[in-house]
Amino acid sequence: MKKIISLFFVAAFFFGLTSLAESQPSKQEQERQSRLRSEQLKAKQDTEKRIRQKQEQERQARLRSEQLKAKQDTEKRIRQKQEQERQARLRSEQLKAKQDTEKRIRQKQEQERQARLRSEQLKAKQNTEKRVRERGRQ
Incomplete structure (x- = not known):
């Protein structure tokens, strides 16, 4: 019985080694898995x-777009301001021309009145x- 138990243990030992060897991947398999993980x-x-x-x-792209929009907005404000200034000058010139005409x-009416x-x-x-003269003649 001891022999059978000993044989059983020996068989179990070899079976365990075999299972262990089978469960351990080969070096090539380990390298392949390592390469796969690396890839x-x-x-x-x-x-x-x-x-x-x-x-x-x-x-x-968003930054460039925002910068372009800011630049365009600035240019638009400048153009609007210049246009407002131009309109103001035009109104001023028209008012001055009207005042000069008046x-x-x-002056002409005064000259005519004086004449x-x-x-x-x-x-x-x-x-x-x-x-x-008529009285002097009489």
Whole structure:
């Protein structure tokens, strides 16, 4: 019985070694799995790198777009301000021209009034002189 038990233990021992040997992957298999893991890791890192690069490109594109919009907005504000200044100058010039025209009209009217007044005074003087002459003849 001891022999049978001993044989049983010996058989179990060899069976365990065999199972252990079968459960342990061979060196080639280990290297293959190691390469596979390395390739998977590299693929993952490359994918992450591409994602980061794409995100950075998108960020840069947004930044350029925002800068362009800011530049366009600034240029638009400058053009609007220049147009407002031009319109203000135009209104000022039109007002000055209107005032100058009104002043010339007033001056001309005043000159005409003065001329009429002188004419009336001259006529009155002539009439007075005529009456004086007529009285002097009488």
